[in-house]
Amino acid sequence: MQIMRQPPVKTTLQPSNHPYLSGPWTPVHEEVDVEELEMIEGEIPADIDGIYLRNTENPVHQPLGRHHPFDGDGMVHQVNISGGKASYRNRFIRTHCFDQEQIAGGALWGGLMDPHGTSKRPGFGAHEGLKDTGSTDIIVHAGVALATLYQCGEAWQMDPVTLENLGKASWGPLDGVSAHPKVDEETGELMFFNYSKYAPYMHYGVVDRSGKLAHYVPIPLPGPRLPHDMAITKNWSILNDMPLFWDEKLLDRKIHAARIHDGVPTRFALIPRYGQPEDIRWFEASPTYVLHWTNAYEEGDEVVLEGYYQDKPMPDPLEEAGEYSHMMAYVDEHSFQSRLHRWRFNLKTGETREERLCDRIVEFGMINPAYLMKKSRYIWSTTTRPGWFLFNGYVRHDTQTGEEQVFELPEGVYASESPMVPRKGATSEDDGYLVTFLIDENSGESQLAILDASDVTKGPIARARLPHKISSGVHTAWVEHSQLKRDAQFRAEQAAA
Template identity: 85%
Template sequence: MQITRHPPVKTTLEPSNHPYLTGPWTPCHEEVDVAELRVIEGAIPADIDGIYLRNTENQVHQPLGRHHPFDGDAMIHQVNISGGKASYRNRFVRTHCFEAEQIAGRSLWGGLMDPWGTSVRPGFGAHGGLKDTGSTDIIVHAGTAYATLYQCGEAWMLDPVTLASRGKAPWVPLDGISAHPKVDETTGEMMFFNYSKHAPFMHYGVVDRSGALVHYLPVPLPGPRLPHDMAITKNWSILNDMPLYWDGELLERNIHAARIHDGVPTRFALIPRHGQPEDIRWFEAAPTYVLHWTNAWEDGDEVILEGYHQAKPMPDPLEEMGRYSHMMAYVDEHSFQSRLHRWRFNLKTGETREERLTERIVEFGMINPAYAMQKSRYVWSTTTRPGWFLFNGYVRHDTETGEEQVLSLPEGVYASESPMIPRKGATGEDDGYLITFLIDENSGTSECAILDAGNIAAGPICRLALPHKICSGTHSVWVEHDQLRKDAAFHAARFAPT
């Protein structure tokens, strides 16, 4: 394959045995373009026409402290597929913090596990002392890709096709936006929230298709909280207030230690999409913590929400990991025990009902995007290697029958969050593909793999060689070329002469 390499970034990272700076978490520092990827096995389905984007964590400079996997600098990896061919490119997200550390030639900010005061410069987000890496999520709204930070960053824009930097999103409020905004392609709107350590502690907002902030309101909470994700239906936005949050007494000493608060229920805020604070409907549920939701929809008097319920949000340390025992447990799904779950909110009675949908430890799920905000049957989740934040397989859940289809990857091979791509002219909800990046520690290589979403147990139907081994990371997104063309036409019409 013909590779175009870009000038290297400055790095001071030293060799290490840190569990999240080695192996499948070894940072990738080179930026390249490949016009056409080599097919290793199978063939690219001719009806796939879009772009796969995946955000990854890539520490560039020697950490000032202990280093957490979520401290790494954002790098977006892209595979662009059309006409049975695929290209690849990857780029660091040029946040202000990334550029400042390139100029300084060293780390300027401490990480999630470091004491307050480790950072050389003031930090960002709800924590207030962290680097805004933009390395958590990657979404596409109205033709622009946004890289976001889990603890409320500034949102960094990229061209989804070229990965060229478009700078900081101009509409982001003072308290930033959390990692997981939600896009409604029907209306062109993007819904988001943020949280902070000052009253009212949470806000909710709506950005329209033109990229303007058109709605923003407070969502008052009893104190600082640590929500991570939100969900939307056609009429409601769903936020949460969960009992895992910073210890208040320690927070007064600038110690950010999250703990479970016994006796505090889980609360859900249902907000009409363009509603006001007085319109918020609050629902209570059993105590838990949830990182990610998969879907939500309306059914008569009920709003139904699905996501990953944690049985043990404050897990026991993995003592065998020594100085990393707490960190390893908090990123290990087998320690916090996440399972697919359903909540039902009755708008007439104000009651909440819950049900578990699987006994498997799973997370990072995807649905058919054509079924977003409406009743969906299938969820494609990832499984993880016990003790680690590493995806080692997939489960296709049939939430109607309880049937589960499983694909376990070979030992030493790790996957990425994998969007579902509906087949053109699909005849069913599971008629399509999953797309993923694989990291093979046995060969020291990476590849892009495509699976049949209706038969994941059969393994990849197509494998494409990547030019280098990529680092593991967090979230991903798929965007159709047709959607990008519609967005481009919308923006062109806005600025056309009258």
């Protein structure tokens, strides 16, 4: 394996036994390029042709205070697959904060668990005291990869093929962009939201295919909230107001402590794609918190939404974790108990119906992207190691029959969020693959792995060795080379017009 190494970054991070700075969460600081990965098992299917991108919380400097796993600097890992071969590269996201800390030679901002005043410089995002890392989500829109922070920083741009950093998106509004904007590939539009501690507390916007802000309106809320994701259908964008948010009294003292507010329902805002605040249809549902939605679609008079309902959004501390007891619980799916759920919003009656789709603890699900905004049958969820934010297997849900396929990785091996990639010439919704990175703590290495989406019980059908062990990460994206070609053609036509 021929490895091309990039110039090293400055780092002051010391070895640590912190649960999210060691083991499968050990940061990697080298940036490399590998033209062709070496196969360990099987062959990369010839009917895959696209790019897998994974964002990662990957701290570079010694923390100023207590480290939270969501404090890390953004690093994108990429595998480019075509013709039965795969290349690999990884790059840090060069946000303004990353660059300033490289100049300073150390950390300038505190983290999520640190008290107000820890940061040496004013912070960013809805929290207002954090570093803008772009380290949560990654999507591809109009031929450009966009990395975003869950607390609403800038949208940081990268070339999805070369991973060249392209700076912040020019269309980003003052209140930033939350993680989990959504792209309608048919129209080329990107829908996004943000939130803050200032009225109206949320905004919603649309960016057109040329990368221009085409729509931006307030979504008035009763106070500061902590939404994490949104969903879209052909005609509606779905935002939410949930009862897990910052304690108002503590917020007055600049303490950001999220708690569940008893007696407050979950509310959903359905707004037409280019709608105004007065066009919003509000629906109430049982109180919960949801990190991620899997899909939404329209069916007759109803808008249907699917995602992961938390039975215990404010979990009990994991006492065995000692000083990290609260932090470990809040990132542990078995503590907040997330389960696959469906909501139905009746546009005629204004009523909401709910149903549980799976009793198993699951999250971070994917669907066949060809079924986005359409009625879909299959969802591929990840399972996690109890007590940890570590993916240790998969469940393929058949939402029509209730049947489940389950695959559990060997002890000490952990996966990444895994997009479903339809096979070229696919004949059914589940005809394709799951693409992922594996971290093997037993061997101390990482791998590219591909699974058969129609039968995950077989485990990986192909594995290739990565040049270094990577850190566990967060969200991912898959983009077809054919989509990138269409985006490039559109940009060329726009330039020539």
